[in-house]
Amino acid sequence: xxxxxxxxxxxxxxxxxxxxxxxxxxxxxxxxLLWYKQEKKAPTFLFMLTSSGIEKKSGRLSSILDKxxxxxxxxxxxxxxxxxxxxxxxxxxxxxxxxxxxxxxxGTHLIIQP
Amino acid sequence: xxxxxxxxxxxxxxxxxxVTLRCSPISGHKxxxxxxxxxxxxxxxxxxxxxxxxxxxxNFPDRFSARQFPNYSSELNVxxxxxxxxxxxxxxxxLMAGNIQYFGAGTRxxxx
Numbered sequence: 001x002x003x004x005x006x007x008x009x010x011x012x013x014x015x016x017x018x019x020x021x022x023x024x025x026x027x028x029x030x031x032x033l034l035w036y037k038q039e040k041k042a043p044t045f046l047f048m049l050t051s052s053g054i055e056k057k058s059g060r061l062s063s064i065l066d067k068x069x070x071x072x073x074x075x076x077x078x079x080x081x082x083x084x085x086x087x088x089x090x091x092x093x094x095x096x097x098x099x100x101x102x103x104x105x106x107g108t109h110l111i112i113q114p
Numbered sequence: 115x116x117x118x119x120x121x122x123x124x125x126x127x128x129x130x131x132x133v134t135l136r137c138s139p140i141s142g143h144k145x146x147x148x149x150x151x152x153x154x155x156x157x158x159x160x161x162x163x164x165x166x167x168x169x170x171x172x173n174f175p176d177r178f179s180a181r182q183f184p185n186y187s188s189e190l191n192v193x194x195x196x197x198x199x200x201x202x203x204x205x206x207x208x209l210m211a212g213n214i215q216y217f218g219a220g221t222r223x224x225x226x
Contacts, residue, residue, distance in 0.1 A: 004156075034214070041202060042118075042219040043157070088156055092212070101147055101159030101170055102215060 002027040006089050006105035014113050017079050021108045023089030024071040033065055033072050034102065036088040043088055046074070076110075084112045116141070118207050118218035126224045127195050135190045135221045139207030145169075146188040147215060148180055149204040157204055163188055164211040192223075200225045 003026045013019055025033065032050045036043035047056040049065035049072060056063050060077045076083055086109050090102040119138045127133050139146050145164040149157035159172035163182035177193045186207075192199055202222050206215035 031212070036217070040219075041204075041222075043204070043217045045214055045216060048214055090156070094212070101149070101162050101172060102157070103159070104149075104156030106154070106156050 002091065002093055002103040004089055004091050004103050004105040006087075006108050008108060009106060010109040010111070012111045012113060013079060015079060015081060017112075018075065018077045019079060019110065021074040021076075021087050021089075021110070022071065023073070023105055024069075025089075025091045025103075026070065027091050027093040027103065029094045030070075031092045031094045034090045034092070035063055035072075035074050036090065038086040038088055038107065039084075046087075079112045081112045081114055084110060086110070118205055118216055120203075120205050120218040120221050122221060123219065124222045124224075126226065128226050129195055129197060131195050131225075132191065132193050133195060133223060135192075135203050135205075135223075137188045137190070137205030137207075137218060139186050139188070139205075140216060143207035143209055143216075144186055145208045145211045145213070146182055146186065147206045147208075148188070148190045149206065150174075151202040151204055151220070153201075160190070162211060169211050195225045197225050199223065 007022045035046040047063045054065040086107040088107045090104045147162040148160040151157040161180045162170040166182045182188045202220045204220045206217045
């Protein structure tokens, strides 16, 4: 059974700090790893990492995929209160013509204090 | 452009009833997936449809069913509701199966 584990489950930091969120996975036939930000209801897409694209950056956010360690990190620098959210890591696997959907971790609840 | 839209936003049902949730994908997207998110957990995969055919199914009982229409919108049906079905039901669309999935705001279902 595919498995995604995120750590820490919750994190409280002060505005301006840098945070690193972790995601490890065990899947058969890995295809891609995705990061989403969930503030109220709809998870919003941040990054997709694949074997051919292991590092992504957008503004203060960046993410790296470690194919050897089967893990990924999401870094947020100079955090702002608007970064407070649940950050979800998901993995997509390919399964011989079918679709297994995304397997999600439990998420990291990040709280940025002013 | 409109994102993924879901209706209704909230729903209250009693045990044993049936519910239908609806989803309209982003224009041009042909694949729709459904997820269940229980409080404190990540979303759990229920179904994926592509070009009106079921492409994948998660570990959910037969009380859960879905379909995709010619305009690529989708319905999720749940029969014989149980208290444990209370959750946020998320719909996601993608250009095709295997592409980035974009999520709607979900339907919050409460079963009493």
